[in-house]
Amino acid sequence: MHPLLHFVPVASALLYILATLLYIAAILRDRPASLARYSLLLGFWLHVVFLVLCSLGFYSFKNELPAPQSLPLMLSIISCILVGFYILLEERLGITTLGALVAPVGLGFMLLSKYLFHFTPTHPLALPSTTFGGAVGIGVHIVCVVIACSLFAFAFGVSVALIVQERLLKNHRFGAYFNRFPSLLLLDRLNVALLKFGFWMMAIGIGIGLLYSLARNLELTSSDPRVIWSYGVLALYALVLFIRARYGWRGRRTAWLAVFGFCALLASFFSAHQLSLSFHVY
Amino acid sequence: MFTNRLYAVSQASSSAQATPRLVVVGITFRDAAIELRERLNLSREQSIELLDKLALIDGVSEAVVLSTCNRVEVICAVSESEESCPEFHREVVQLFADHAELPRDWLQHTLFVRTDAQAVEHLFDVAAGLDSMVVGEPQIFGQLKSAYALARSRNRTGAILNRLFHKAFQSAKWVRTQTGISRNAVSVCFAARELVRAVFGDLNGRSLMLIGAGETGALALRHFAAAGVDKVFVVNRTLQRAVDLAERHGSVALDFDTYQRFLPQADIVIGAIDGAEIAGPLLSVESVVKARSARHGELQLYIDLGVPRNFDSEINSLEQVFLYSVDDLRSVVDQNKAFRRDEASRAHELLAEEVRKFVGWLELRDADRAIRDLRGRLDTLKRQEIEKSLKALRKLDLSTEEYRAVRRAMDSYAEALMAKMMHAPFTELKKQSRFQKNAVDFFRTLFSLD
Numbered sequence: 001m002h003p004l005l006h007f008v009p010v011a012s013a014l015l016y017i018l019a020t021l022l023y024i025a026a027i028l029r030d031r032p033a034s035l036a037r038y039s040l041l042l043g044f045w046l047h048v049v050f051l052v053l054c055s056l057g058f059y060s061f062k063n064e065l066p067a068p069q070s071l072p073l074m075l076s077i078i079s080c081i082l083v084g085f086y087i088l089l090e091e092r093l094g095i096t097t098l099g100a101l102v103a104p105v106g107l108g109f110m111l112l113s114k115y116l117f118h119f120t121p122t123h124p125l126a127l128p129s130t131t132f133g134g135a136v137g138i139g140v141h142i143v144c145v146v147i148a149c150s151l152f153a154f155a156f157g158v159s160v161a162l163i164v165q166e167r168l169l170k171n172h173r174f175g176a177y178f179n180r181f182p183s184l185l186l187l188d189r190l191n192v193a194l195l196k197f198g199f200w201m202m203a204i205g206i207g208i209g210l211l212y213s214l215a216r217n218l219e220l221t222s223s224d225p226r227v228i229w230s231y232g233v234l235a236l237y238a239l240v241l242f243i244r245a246r247y248g249w250r251g252r253r254t255a256w257l258a259v260f261g262f263c264a265l266l267a268s269f270f271s272a273h274q275l276s277l278s279f280h281v282y
Numbered sequence: 283m284f285t286n287r288l289y290a291v292s293q294a295s296s297s298a299q300a301t302p303r304l305v306v307v308g309i310t311f312r313d314a315a316i317e318l319r320e321r322l323n324l325s326r327e328q329s330i331e332l333l334d335k336l337a338l339i340d341g342v343s344e345a346v347v348l349s350t351c352n353r354v355e356v357i358c359a360v361s362e363s364e365e366s367c368p369e370f371h372r373e374v375v376q377l378f379a380d381h382a383e384l385p386r387d388w389l390q391h392t393l394f395v396r397t398d399a400q401a402v403e404h405l406f407d408v409a410a411g412l413d414s415m416v417v418g419e420p421q422i423f424g425q426l427k428s429a430y431a432l433a434r435s436r437n438r439t440g441a442i443l444n445r446l447f448h449k450a451f452q453s454a455k456w457v458r459t460q461t462g463i464s465r466n467a468v469s470v471c472f473a474a475r476e477l478v479r480a481v482f483g484d485l486n487g488r489s490l491m492l493i494g495a496g497e498t499g500a501l502a503l504r505h506f507a508a509a510g511v512d513k514v515f516v517v518n519r520t521l522q523r524a525v526d527l528a529e530r531h532g533s534v535a536l537d538f539d540t541y542q543r544f545l546p547q548a549d550i551v552i553g554a555i556d557g558a559e560i561a562g563p564l565l566s567v568e569s570v571v572k573a574r575s576a577r578h579g580e581l582q583l584y585i586d587l588g589v590p591r592n593f594d595s596e597i598n599s600l601e602q603v604f605l606y607s608v609d610d611l612r613s614v615v616d617q618n619k620a621f622r623r624d625e626a627s628r629a630h631e632l633l634a635e636e637v638r639k640f641v642g643w644l645e646l647r648d649a650d651r652a653i654r655d656l657r658g659r660l661d662t663l664k665r666q667e668i669e670k671s672l673k674a675l676r677k678l679d680l681s682t683e684e685y686r687a688v689r690r691a692m693d694s695y696a697e698a699l700m701a702k703m704m705h706a707p708f709t710e711l712k713k714q715s716r717f718q719k720n721a722v723d724f725f726r727t728l729f730s731l732d
Binding site for chain 2: 030165169170172174175178179181182183184185186188244247248249250251252253
């Protein structure tokens, strides 16, 4: 591998670290976070370059798998999209301080994906050969699910911030640093917007996967644990949104459900395929 | 005690041309009770009168008078000489004593005096709000600007005070942005506003219910109306009073017996009734639960400014509902004040550098003047000696061109010799003037510049 190729992911990770530290410093010193923002933006673009190079085959993974079946790569894509969403929303919504949470998530998934270079997946069941339409369908399925995962990850970060702030306010620990954080109302509204958007993306992704399996007579719903787990996660998020709408479970309660939902989602990446054979690698 | 309170500026040399020094004389809330400050307080016309009287004092070249509820000070540039400085102190104390109709000898023990670097440091601290009752309060900045503008309009300021005040204002602004001395609320009303922002963010579009149209309620309403709250309900046991207050702010007055029906419409509820006048809490947990249900779980903030409390404290245990009492807000204010005090020590460090730079400029200014004076003296000597030498050369019967060439050569020679000889003393003077208080005076005496 060309030495320059090592530079890209390392530089991206270092920039995420720098962005984290700068965001924290901006919060503590109540200063504009311009440097942190530039650092995160640069780290993001290097991350994008890294992913493009990965998909073009410039990096090698153990037990080489096609890009969409590589868990390290997928996790990296999810974190990249998450950071991208954050950058888009940061200035519009005034959620600068969340950068201190988002940048480490971007870094964490990058580091995780590095260790998972040694990931040895259970080989999936082979999908039967498909038409062009089928291939497009699988592509849309993957894209929708990946975007949904990114949104749920972002919602996880927002939920954590909301839970912490809500507790501090509830316990009257409203101190000198509070005016630097987004308001509870903004965090709650952002959280539910992310959950709604993520839910629909996941629903569309799973729906397309279901249509594909029905069209190919794959009978995935009855035997593939990954699919069953996905239905469970989707149902969980649907329940979160339903309870919120029906019973007014806003704020902290929705946040905790979102945290639980994301944990279930993460667990599905690592455990579902172990239960029995699946058409999914992860 | 007299010498402890008044610094004798009698170290000046016996030079007739005196070096201006900065002197601040006055009282602040730290040294004087409010009764004394009230007597010494000056209106705008009295400040003008004092400025005019200060200008008549021998040695005072520039003056600014600052009078606020917490301090009365005069900031002057005074020529330092054996005659002028003690006279200045006597005159200033007498002026204050005459204005306040107090014994001069007694007042001498109360007035503080700061000179030179201490005077500069004091003024920079005052401008930045570091010497205020509430650290970082912004009003003193405007008051100091007004005092300076008044003195300037009366032509009572000059090069020294103009630069001093300009630097003080610049440093104050800089320190406020670099530290947290002016951040976070230090009053209960502002703490309540910050709390509302922490919960709701922008206040535009928010609705508020005020229960209690007395003095406390009216003040709270004024603050929140200024912050941009959209819809306001005013409730009072006496409906007319609620109507009067509501009309002043374009709000809606509600009857005391039926206001709870409107509770779901209020994002913020403020209780401002004197608790002694009511039997038990105005709002119970049950009524808040009903309101929360009607709001579909939307956030609601209750601020209880009443003593005893107007609201049941158990309200705070409900999801999506927050309750803050006046004690909670005071504790927030105390935390913020402590935060500002911590930031104040950082601000002092930053200002110390600015003070050092200004004092350096003052000292260099004296040194530069001494150097200019000596150069002038040397130029005069040079011309005189060249003329003497040229008279001797007339015997040589030189042509006009040769005569001019010789003159030019002698001029260049003398100029170069002087520059080389005086370079080291001038450089050393500039260096020593920063550390040795009397370096410039000694230099002037050495070369008989005065």
